Amino acid sequence: MSLNDDLTAVQRCLDDLVRSVSRLEQRVGAGGLEIRRVRTDADHLRESLALLRETAPVERSRPEMVPVPDVPYNSALWSDVDDEGLGARDRHAP
Numbered sequence: 001m002s003l004n005d006d007l008t009a010v011q012r013c014l015d016d017l018v019r020s021v022s023r024l025e026q027r028v029g030a031g032g033l034e035i036r037r038v039r040t041d042a043d044h045l046r047e048s049l050a051l052l053r054e055t056a057p058v059e060r061s062r063p064e065m066v067p068v069p070d071v072p073y074n075s076a077l078w079s080d081v082d083d084e085g086l087g088a089r090d091r092h093a094p
Helices: 003-028 033-055
Strands: none
Touching: 003 033
16 A cells, blocks of 8 residues: 555545544534544644645656566567677677
């Protein structure tokens, strides 16, 4: 899982937390000290995550993997090339 995926997952969880705190506020009432502290803590978490997203390093995308088959290469690809260190096939080495 990438850093961006982790940050997105945390953002979703925080959004769920804020919704749950809102429902709790409606049931308990928004005037109590305890619920105000919970609301403030949830808001601080959202602000902290936003700051973390801004300072997170930019992820470089990985190059695409190119599958290499296990079958041998077509020998016609190498018909007119020189052997490294030996020269051309139809001539003698120096």
